[in-house]
Amino acid sequence: MSIVQRLLLPLLLGPAAALAQQAVTYTEIAPILQARCVLCHSGASAPLGLRLDSLEGLRAGSQRGPVALAGKPQDSELLLRLSGARQPRMPMTGPPWLSAAEMSLFERWIADGLPAGADPAATAPAPPAQTVDGPVTWTQVAPILARRCSKCHATQGLMGPPPEGLRLTSHAEALASGERARVIPGAPEASELLRRIRGQARPRMPYDGPPWLDEAEIALIAAWIEQGARDAEGRPAATPAGARLRLHGTLGAGWTLDGLPLRVGTGTRIDKSPRPGDYVQVRGRWSGQDVEVERLRRR
Template identity: 55%
Template sequence: MSLSRVAALVLFSLFSLNAGAQITYQDLKPLFQDHCLMCHSGPGAPLGLSLDSYQGLMDGSSRGAVVKSGQPGESELLHRLRGESQPRMPLTGPPWVPEEDIARVARWIEAGAPEGNSTGAAAAEPAPAGLAPLAERSGESFEHVAPILLQRCAKCHSDNGIMGRPPEGLRLSSWEQVVGTGERAAVVPGVPRASELWRRVTGIARPRMPFDGPPYLDDAQIALLERWIAAGAPGPDGRKAPMPTGAEVRLHGRLTGRWSLDGLPLDVSGARIRKNPRVGDYVEVRGHVGRDGSIRVERLRPR
């Protein structure tokens, strides 16, 4: 037998052994870390589905099991990854989980969804970036607030959201979307009180968000969002967001003076003010963002 034929047989044997090797949860853990844990981890995981541990995955969500051992065709995890159930996961897709990785998940479930070896060292692995407790985070770049938005907001405010088209065109899956204008500006860099995103999560503006609350964001999460906006809403690279000069805004809140909205000064020169609103009234303000982040009002009315 020639040397080249021997080498070919050896390579074929190695490939066959690798293809037939059993896949375990431990093998798939990096896949979940890359695509799922930004949302599905910790106490705020959507529907209680936590994918940061084998037990959490097998416990499923508040709607039931997502993995049925030995039954890939009956496993909701696969349906979501393939887009057979909506919304397709991850919510930040496309890009979606690669087909070859989805096939690995299917083989794992078909083989009985084994856990595999889990050593103490593996259990002590640091959490993926962005998942550290708030108290351990430093700085106010987008990577620090992204987990909050992805866990609590992107389920609706994304192209792949549970409500179909994102409400009012507001998408919150990436920095570019959050600080972009879309139909209106949701963030005015440097001015939290002019930012509809902050006003909604605090409850100053109604309806309070996220829409499926309570529970709403906790005080630490709201404070982090406020600091991030006040710092200029910087992106992952630390670069401040550009001021959306001229962008439309629609703000809800209470008049705290003539003219201020929850302490936010308003430029009402030339504005249409309807029904003579009084201090303390809940009102709607429509206007545009000035070069310095100020709000030039076009219309103000009680709600």
């Protein structure tokens, strides 16, 4: 539809049509951004500097340029990411993704030229406080990983392909154990993800820290793993018996790794004469109850 046709259409079809053609303003999309996007895209640590907690931040875009091109929704990075036409799809905590109605609002807003409307500060709700009632599920853990980890550990993150192939943008990816398992449901001390976040293994994660995750966030992730690494519906994950492990930490007396018992046998390869107190790497498999060590070496 041409601009002239668009201007004439309300006159031809009457007041109801004119009302339907009113421009979407930032006031209408601000609550969606607040609920689904600003968890990550706010403050100094916003991925690529893209802040979505204000109209000014959205219009400014990211380090790579504008994300919303006035009048060009089909070319706007924001809409391409929200629709999944470009990966990784946003918001990083999805699914669920934005609804068709919400997507339509963003498309119309961009097509209408990014109008501001009334001050959205009075209408945008504050982000809900995170509370845990009952078992910890992926729903509570995903926002932490999205904010601090998924900027790199995504299909195409800040460092390009995800480091060591680890993606943290979905429950299934976080629990994947193809090359090796990073999360052992029910066994937080044997979970590489938690050991990296705590700093028991080096380099400590997230890679852009400090600041690291705070104590409450680390405790929440530890509780999630301890309780079975439940999905968003609260279903505990299966134990990956036989999955390969690669753990780093401090060797303790009696073949322990930061207190985690290790099963060391005659078939275990031990390199560089590690002693208690040494920082070591352990390679092995999860038996379903403990770590069967195949190789242990001082680092």
